[in-house]
Amino acid sequence: MADAQPSRQLHLTAFMRPVSLHTGAWRYPGSYPDANFNFKHISAFAQKLEAAKFDAFFMADHLAVLNMPVEALKRSHTVTSFEPFTLLSALSSVTKKIGLAATASTTYDEPYHVARRFASLDHLSEGRAAWNIVTTGNPESSHNFGFDEHMAHSDRYKRAREFYDVVTGLWDSFADDAFTRNVETGIYFDPEKLHTLNHSGDDFKVRGPLNIARPPQGWPVIVQAGQSEPGRQLAAETAEVVFCSPKDLESAKALYADIKGLVEKAGRKRDSLKILPAAMFIVGESKQDAWEKRLKLDSLVHYDSGIASLSIAVGSDISGLDPDGPLPTDLPETNGSKTMRESVEKVAREEGLTVRQLAQRQGGYSGLAFLGSPQEIADELEIWLREEGADGFTSVFPFLPQGLDEVTNRLIPELQRRGLFRKDYTGSTLREHLCLARPGNQFFN
Template sequence: MTEKKQLHLGAFMRPVSLHTGAWRYPGSYPDANFNFAHLVSFAQKLEAAKFDAFFMADHLAVLNMPVEALKRSHTVTSFEPFTLLSALAGLTSRIGLVATASTTFDQPYHIARRFASLDHISGGRAGWNIVTTANPDAAPNFGLDEHVEHGERYARAREFYDVVTGLWDSFADDAFVRDVETGTYFNPERMHRLDHSGPELKVRGPLNIARPPQGWPVIVQAGQSEPGRQLAAETAEVVFCAPRDLEAGKAFFKDIKARVVAAGRSADSIKLLPAAFIVIGDTAAEAQAKRLRLDSLVSYESSIASLSISLGTDASKFDPDGPLPADIPETNASKSGREGVLKLAATEGLTVRQLAQRYGGYSGLAFVGTAESVADEMEKWIEEEGSDGFNVVFPYLPQGLDDVAERLVPELQRRGVFRKDYEGTTLREHLGLERPQNKFFPSDAK
């Protein structure tokens, strides 16, 4: 009997729900995105359900939308990722902790120290989601008049990855001998100074933290543009992506795996986890009713603002009941987001108002149905190589999370496609990823 493929589950938890109406849904916690006690409860429930990871996105500016829309958003405030995840590390023991950190608006030494610290504090559960920051409103917060050009951001990100991983390898695993008798704390011959000097970055090193327990925290990447896909193929071990359906998922899966092999890596060295919005009901009709009620809580002001963010331009100036203009220019915002809107508008012939309604709630891949029907869809994605699992987006908190943890997960476990318990203690072990070899001390390979 052929062993069933095992799927991986991450939880998208910043914001706690990507749906604009989530905080208004009956029974939800309106302050769930900025209430530490609630977040602790969510993390512990996810760990009890054996999720691979708790994932925090990050924003370096208030969302670039009109104040009439912004005042309705539950994402205006949220915790800084490292502060929150470091606190959660002490209140959990197995679940992975993935934080987003920007290569455009931070320095490699800072990033290397923070993630190495989080990996040590958590006992090997840290992951770094590499982003170049799409929001142009972040630039003025860091002394820039204009956002850095898209291609330049990705060129810096590629070099940034080399520097950070090089800093993590500053010490061999056995460098810290701590010999009380001789008074030798560490062996200098097992320390490497990076001395990196490249087109974008100049960093001496070494890092003043021991090599992380995982060797390197798990590398996560989420860009879907051409530069983003290539960066993922060369560096990432997990890819968070947003295909709209199984066919798009299969095409993305095939493309990324081929690029990984072309980059000289094993296809199994990377896991693809599409974002999946999940609504569970006792019946399909009940689940659909929940989704419709949730969508009804989104105002037009929020809807058109969300569409504007995806397009990278102010969509409120368009005729609401007309088609999307054909001459929308490219910007330095997310290119894949813009292309997704244009494709959806062309494929379904939607008006600007209809597009806004779709984007104002949640416009991506959604599994809406019973625990059994959602499990059917997830299995199909795994079997047909559309993904290696999913990064779950909850519709509202806490009930939406409880429905997944207490109803869907047991169904997946019953089918033998998801773990009943953790087999290891690190995020790499959860994901089936190897511990990387030290660049400068190869004998440290596991």
């Protein structure tokens, strides 16, 4: 690529729950089979990512064991993992700068709980917390919270929007300077700088105030992970980072333009929201070498696991289909993730894949991937940034520790050499890393 320094730099977060989305990762030669549930390994990963100047360590979450048959589940390295807040609170003590992002469901949690946990994490980490807003898509989760039926897709997003309003209102319970802690007068805080929310809406009735000081970042960074029409609108109104899954540059550019346009229609600045697609990086000596690693990795996915993952993606059990036949076009409607299902159906239709081939891909990793030498991958990332396909990426590692080491030790230096990625942090908070403004308090000047 050209020697001229780019006008923008990439933002990079690391998707670390599970530590690899690829279901064959734990079996790859030299990998840590227990990496997903081993704090010693995970803390070392976080420190390596911080040394490489990543924006954030990002944890997804599940509120139920994956809804797949035991014959498939027994092959999954994601069957258990740490609860995000517990792990990120522990990681806050062994890191200093890297952001700490966690998923918290608006479907099966309460706003007061979420507001208090994230405010606590932001204080513990001195301003590095981020909340990934999700509307839980796994129907099995309902059974763990006393419900016989999973909440409808449209109702989940309606609830999420009000949930956001309550949480951010609770974060603003105290003015930034409310706590005077005057030892001589005995006044700990100024009551005039305390706001009681008294929220009453369709889904929530929350008095407040929150019993914790306003977070160091004002609000922890808001991340949103939906690509459906309601998801995009929610992102435009509330999010500061969008985690998404486009399949290629052209679809990414369309998604980028649409969401940024919705942001402007919502009265916000385009750059107040960063779009960071998920992407797996496989670094090799050449593109051929990287592809050989990918083929080896994919070969470790058992069909039982693959077909179960594909069933989850399309929202119905398809284990009885002919493995060597096409995916039917008349599958029953689902109340799960519409974006995931549409993505699978699009791949099946455009590439003419059999059920077996789809299962192999879905069971491994079916998303966006960049493979090649550090120079080849950097070339592609620069194009994505320049052509507005992304503001950066949510990095998915193929296997650990090798895949992470190859990114941090080989790809990151190449990006830094080109001026595409920072050589050091210029601030201490996640908002500063992402070039996001600190929000003012909506109740106090």
